[in-house]
Amino acid sequence: QVQLVESGGGLVQPGGSLRLSCAASGRTFTDYAMGWFRQAPGTEREIVAAIDWSGERTYYADSIEGRITISRDNAKSTMYLQMNSLKPEDTADYFCAATIDYSGSYYIGVDEYDYWGQGTQVTVSS
Secondary structure (H helix, E strand, O other): OEEEEEEOOEEEOOOOOEEEEEEEEEOOHHHEEEEEEEEOOOOOOEEEEEEOOOOOOEEEOOOOOOOEEEEEEOOOOEEEEEEOOOOHHHOEEEEEEEEEOOOOOOOOOHHHOOEEOOOEEEEEOO
16 A cells, blocks of 8 residues: 655645645555546546656646646655646645556546545635
């Protein structure tokens, strides 16, 4: 199993930036494809970005592509989400997720992930 802990959320003004981190512990980090999801109150959890085990293949949701970068440092067992030009509609709880994968794929469905962090809150407001 892997344990995931997110950090880096907070209150930011529109147009600002945040970098979220997801620290993993337990099983070998490179056994997992990873993803970032978000969930605003009253909405379903949605994919933000995903990355394969090596970091070479990435996916970005259309709604936020161009303003975010997903990356991972396998030596540190940590995944990141750099978010720029933040908008009020980006306000949500952000979750990292992991699923075992040896094929070099990434995954974008909530049901495709087996392990989840507790989430970190991002609020974009002036």
